[in-house]
Amino acid sequence: MLDILIIGGGPIGLACGLAAQKAGFNFLIVEKGTLINSLYNYPSTMTFFSTSEKLEIGGVPFVTTHTKPNRADALEYYRRVALSNNLPLNLFEEVTGVKKTGDHYEISTTKATYEAKYVIVSTGFYDIAVNLDIPGEDLPKVKHYYQDPAFYTLQKVIVVGSSNSAIDVALETWRKGAEVTLVVRGSEISERVKYWVRPDIINRIKEGSIKAHFNSNLKAIRETEADIETPEGLITIPNDFVMAMTGYKPNFDFLKNIGIDLSDDGKFLPHYNKETMETNLNGLYLAGVVCGGMDTHLWFIENSRIHADMILDDIKRKQNRS
Template identity: 80%
Template sequence: MLDIVIIGGGPIGLACGLAAQKAGLSFVIIEKGTLVNSLYNYPSTMTFFSTSEKLEIGGFPFSTTHVKPNRADALEYYRRVALANSLPLNLFEEVLSVNKANDENQAYNINTSKSSYKATHIVIATGFYDIAVNLDIPGENLPKVKHYYQDPHFYTLQKVLVVGASNSSVDVALETYRKGAEVTMVVRDSEISNRVKYWVRPDILNRIEEGSIKAYFNSNLKAIREREVDIQTPTGMVTIPNDFVMAMTGYKPNFDFLRNIGVNLSNDGKYIPQYNPQTMETNLPGVYLAGVVCGGMDTHLWFIENSRIHAKMIIDHICAPLT
């Protein structure tokens, strides 16, 4: 039997593993995709808002020649940390169920797509990037609608509609425009978000002002068809030709997984999981949350840099009865 099963092999899951290893606990990290799967699926051109030292885990330096590291830098760093410390990682293995074991140890049974485990503690560090927030409009399931974005070259000479005004939306709009796409943005608010990276926001504002990128503010995408889309604007419905829809509408944690385990979620539409902010333990004894999953639908609350501390908080609480 293990001391801990860590569900999620992202930066915070790795941080929890490093803390557990330092404390001498037995554990395994289970990840349904590749190592730091969410970062791997980030756009190839993505640059972090944070500097490298704020992304460090386990006290291991993150050295890069860039002022702000990019996706490749982060993949290299987290891979080197994981391999150098021989963290027990089971990749491409999905956790299917978690059930309380009927034994005196008050342990949990964890069943996966490849095996089964028993542990006295569970850390859920599953992030929020795996499930896109849907538009819930006709045509959303067409192949031309994308909720994830990799590289701008693919959209050369295409009519691209970008939904949203956050960092990801602005990056998609600017990068595809600069690769020769005809870009239109649909923004439900009256302006580009103030959360957009400060060195990028002036760029998108200037492109919109000069007309290089068309933007419909206070508007909503209403329907998608093979060759066109309908946009509800303040002045009425507008139909424009379209080849691809980039629905940068955000992502959400796997709430069904949390519910099935038995973690309580708030009823206010934010679905914030119940946990003790001092220990990160949920309403289930021995089950902890770490990282952005703690924020429910408020995915702007937790990041790598401010949730790294969860690892120490959790391991300290697990080890407390042992001292």
């Protein structure tokens, strides 16, 4: 039997593994995709807001020549951390169920069944896109994930959203030769946009290089065009691709199915002890951005790294009492 099973092989899951290893526990990390799966699926051109030291885990230095690390830097850093510390990792193995049995948990996956005294859920929020819920959203030309801007050269691209991901997509595809129309629900570009990027998009809009519709919503998508509801009325424009950068959300069904209480106010905030990160289920913990429910701007790698030590401190206290 394992002491701890960690669900999720992202930065915070690895941080929990490092803390468990340091404490001498027998543990396993199970990840449904590749190592650092969410980061792997980030845009190839992505640059972090933070400096490298704020992304470090387990006290392992994150050395990079860039002031702010990019996706490739982060993938290499976390890979080296995992491999150099020989963290036990099962990749491409999805957890399908977690059930309390007596004094331990039984964890079912697509490949095996495990028993563990404690479970840490660190599954992030990048798996499920927030839908627009409009006609045509299921067309192949509608994308909720974005990899490389070169694909959109000479294409008419609608970008929905005004936060970092949407603005990056708008600027990068425009610079590769796309005709970009930005659809923003609010009255301005989000204040959360990276401080060195926000003036860029504002200036591109002012000069007319990127068309922007504020206080507007995408209403329908068809093969060669799309409808936008603007303050001046409904307009229809030619369109090749729609980049719906509308955000992502944790797998709430998974959390509910394993018995974690969620708030009923639409935010789906999971119940947990803010001092120990333990949920309403004894011995089952949450770590990382999954703790924020629908508020995906609440937790990041930078401020949730501490969850690993908080959880392991509580597990050690429980072990000492027993």
